[in-house]
Structures are given as C-alpha cells and as structure tokens.
Amino acid sequence: MAEIILEAAGIRKEFGGLIALNNVDFGVRRGSITAVIGPNGAGKTTLINVMTGVTPPTAGAIALNGLTISGLKSHDIARLGIARTFQTAQVFGTMTVLENVMVGRHTKTGCGMIASALSLGRMRREEKAIGDKALYYLDMVGLGDLAQQPAASVPIGTQRLLEIGRALAAEPSVMLLDEPAAGLNTQETRALGQLIGTIRDRGITVIIVEHDMELVMDIADEILVLNFGSRLAWGTPEQIQANPQVIEVYLGRDE
Secondary structure, eight states: OOOEEEEEEEEEEEETTEEEEEEEEEEEETTOEEEEEOSTTSSHHHHHHHHTTSSOOSEEEEEETTEEOTTSOHHHHHHHTEEEOOSSOOOOTTSBHHHHHHHTTGGGOOOOHHHHHTTOHHHHHHHHHHHHHHHHHHHHTTOGGGTTSBGGGSOHHHHHHHHHHHHHHTOOSEEEEESTTTTOOHHHHHHHHHHHHHHHHTTOEEEEEOSOHHHHHHHOSEEEEEETTEEEEEEOHHHHHHOHHHIIIIIOOOO
C-alpha cells in the first residue's frame, strides 16, 4: 500500500458559533486521486481552505509528508508542494493565458530583487525558462494555441483548464481541485477526467472536490464523504456507492 502523503487529524473549524468542520480525519495515499463529496454546505471548500492555509483550523492538524503545515501561510504551503484551483475560476483577466501560467512558477524562481531590478542576464534567462515551462504546461492542458489571448476573453471552461495549468506550473506534489467540472458539458467533463488521470500518472497526488458523481466514480481511488462538517464515510467508489448512509443523505435512494 502506498504511503500517506497528506494526513488530516481531528480537523475542526468554527466560524463564530458555526461549526464548519467537526473532527475530520483522513489520510491521502501518495499518487492517488481522492474525491471529497457531500451536500452543499457540508464543509468541502472549507476543508480545502484549511489544507492550503487560507484559513487556519480551530483544532487539529494537517501534515504533508509528516510535516505539520496547519498554521502556515498559504505561500509557504505552496512552496512545500501543495497547489490548488478555486470553486470560481480566478484568473488575471488583463494578463495573457501564458502570463497567468507563468505566475504559477513564482515558487520556483531563484533570482533576487537586486538581479531583477538590474535586469541582469541571469534574470532574463530565468524569465525565458519560466515562459518555456509555462507553455509546456499550457500544451499539457490543451491551451497552447491560446497562449497570447487575454485570460478574460476565454470561456469559463477554458479558464478552469487555465487554473489547472497554472497549478501544474508550480510542480506540486499535491494538487487540490475545487469543483473543476462546474459549468462544463459532457465532452469537456470527460476530457477533464482524462487530464486528471494524466496528472496522477505524472506522480502528482490529486484531491478533487466535485458534485459530478459520474466523474468522481470514474476517476477516484478513494472518496471522503462529508455531511454537516463531519466525516460520514470513507472508502473506494464501490464501497461509497453501497454505503446506506451515503445513499440516504447524498447519492439518493432509488424508489
């Protein structure tokens, strides 16, 4: 069995009197695809925000490769190897598609402020290398032909792929995708599933929050089900589909 790369222990998150996450535990295996599902308001995006340092947990801890990361700033967690996309696509609209992906390389840059200010040769070489890498990842997500298009001008489905390309540019060990199939048609969703499989095959561990159950059951190795902020179930797609509690509260019971 593959080792655990990301582990959550006793995660609790409170917003005033509201308990968004309540004692959530799970461990994600290296090189796997883990889906997080549950009804609206179950705490799925809050869990991603806790894992990426957007908001600290009220209690409990997140560990990456055995190192506790809960409480660290988002940029520090990104440098340690976690990248993410957002529930609502967040792109820099006035920048080109390529420039958006280049932003994802910021955790890999090495030139200091003085070199950049003086426009030294090393900085120029690094900028070219960043552009070349960004174009490589754009091609990987199928957007190479749109490199010079303003990001604001491309459709929402394309912006979601752009976010994935930007996350890939950080060369993470773990990628968190927050509802990447939202707004996509059947063909686009199928292509997204193939892309996520390719990402996993490159050795990147994927955690996906998603409502599209066909996509989830097709690509996930393991599934975490949240309900009212608590862990309802954990298991393989087959185990989740057969779990009576999950059927009752989320997947729906056949009449």
